Amino acid sequence: MDDLLGKVLDLQGAWTASNTDEMRRRGIYIRQDLPALLRERSSELADALGVTLDELGVEGRDGTGLKTEIPWVRVFGREQSPSATTGWYVVYLFSAAGDRVYLSLNQGTTVWNGGEFKARKVEDLRARVGWARPFLARQVAGRTDLHEDIRLDARTPLGRGYGPGNVVAIEYSREALPSQHILITDLLYMLGLLQTVYEAERLAPHIPGDPAPEVLEAEQSAALVAGRRHCRAARPARSGQGFRLTPQERRAIERHSVAMATAYFEAQGWSVKDVGDREAFDLLLKRGEERLHVEVKGTTSAGRDVILTRAEVEKQRRYYPANALVVVHSIALDRTGTEPVASGGVLHCTSPWEIRDEDLTVISYAYRTAVGGEGHGVQNALDVLASGSRQEEQNPITAM
Incomplete structure (x- = not known):
């Protein structure tokens, strides 16, 4: 040798x-x-x-x-x-x-x-x-x-x-x-x-320097839905770089981040109601005559990038300035037991939350074809995500 x-x-x-x-x-x-x-x-x-x-x-x-x-x-x-x-x-x-x-x-x-x-x-x-x-x-x-x-x-x-x-x-x-x-x-x-x-x-739920698992999953899913022949299947959830979260892990992260956001706002005197099951945002806050519509995102990554759906963007633009984005980042995810357990994390709140076009990156489109005689053209973006570096408290947090 x-x-x-x-x-x-x-x-x-x-x-x-x-x-x-x-x-x-x-x-x-x-x-x-x-x-x-x-x-x-x-x-x-x-x-x-x-x-x-x-x-x-x-x-x-x-x-x-x-x-x-x-x-x-x-x-x-x-x-x-x-x-x-x-x-x-x-x-x-x-x-x-x-x-x-x-x-x-x-x-x-x-x-x-x-x-x-x-x-x-x-x-x-x-x-x-x-x-x-x-x-x-x-x-x-x-x-x-x-x-x-x-x-x-x-x-x-x-x-x-x-x-x-x-x-x-x-x-x-x-x-x-x-x-x-x-x-x-x-x-x-x-x-x-x-x-x-x-x-x-x-x-590891996330390795520093890697893209956020949620972002990778959204991009891979968009490519698969679009029928990309060369789109490589995502690797199993525990196989390392580029890995996707399992449904159980996503639920654990979501529950934990919503609980942290709820405690955060209750400490400020807000009455908090979880409306995520029926609304295009997660928490409805009331404090006297004040109302606040809150989107909550939890991630094991550093939180520079989060995924937003078209509905979430449209709703939050309508609610501005009575709105907020809460990102709970750097969440620890314990996968050693039968069920994943989320803990820790750092909460960052942006309120009011103004969603600017330059902070959004489109990752997928719905395209209206000429089939059926209805003409053709870009219908709309299926999913959007914010991209950039973290802003100050009054500006939108960055996401990809």
């Missing part, structure tokens, strides 16, 4: 996007030889990762068509990371100069939004890294060879993108590549770290 890593590193200095003889040789090492060598130890790798043999993935890539500056070979769980653009995995990353190779616990640098892959922002990648590292504290204690920063010296944007996604890595110098025994031992250790991240991800 050390011989194959060395051969790839020796060819890095000859990198070009064209498929030269050197790049063809590099491709054979990356796509065929190294993965084949690792698959010979599939049982060990699967045990270290805590998955079955058929759930273990091993693959290498050096570019389709144009050759990439930084080739890689990764080991992963197929459910948790169905592609290199999503989820967490352990990956060999070869520096541009060929002087070092990293064994990195890394992540996909794009996210699926229901219609296409979008590049993750660097700050979102770092937020995810910051979430993952504390779970590994006990396992990494005492290891002095782990790096939080990696230096690939890449010239291309794609190559530079791997750095912010790194959680921890082991660096191997070309001049001092260890024996195969040490390399495999290190790989098994890193897969143990990856297993810890997978388990933490399974239980």
Whole structure:
């Protein structure tokens, strides 16, 4: 294995996007030889990762068509990371100069939004890294060879993108590549770290840096209803990045956020009535001659983005300024019992709540066709969502 890593590193200095003889040789090492060598130890790798043999993935890539500056070979769980653009995995990353190779616990640098892959922002990648590292504290204690920063010296944007996604890595110098025994031992250790991240991800209601689960679900559902052939089915509720909430989890979050909002307004002397079952808003407040129509949104995310239906927007615009938006964000969701339990959270109230067009983003349309002789045209937006960054108390809270 050390011989194959060395051969790839020796060819890095000859990198070009064209498929030269050197790049063809590099491709054979990356796509065929190294993965084949690792698959010979599939049982060990699967045990270290805590998955079955058929759930273990091993693959290498050096570019389709144009050759990439930084080739890689990764080991992963197929459910948790169905592609290199999503989820967490352990990956060999070869520096541009060929002087070092990293064994990195890394992540996909794009996210699926229901219609296409979008590049993750660097700050979102770092937020995810910051979430993952504390779970590994006990396992990494005492290891002095782990790096939080990696230096690939890449010239291309794609190559530079791997750095912010790194959680921890082991660096191997070309001049001092260890024996195969040490390399495999290190790989098994890193897969143990990856297993810890997978388990933490399974239980996490939301990971900082990820889009809000409600937003992902709305976008994916809209794409499915629209019959998008390339719309990928949402992953199971506990499978990690991009996961959807179950109906029971949504109800737990909703009940908890409405209870928090009710207590908040009662403390201010309002009489509070829950009307969510029959109105396009959640709470009707009375205090003397005053009336307030309140929309309540609960989320396990940071609350920058919430989903609004067309009816909710129309109603709140009609009620303004006798209206309010309450967002209870950062709710903790305990999934360990038979029923999910929501707790905690931070309440943010916007009143009066003015919904401005620039804070709304349409995610789906109903289109009137010429079928039936009624003409055609855009009928209306099925769902809308507010987008931006959080405003002051008198302005609409941001949502996506």
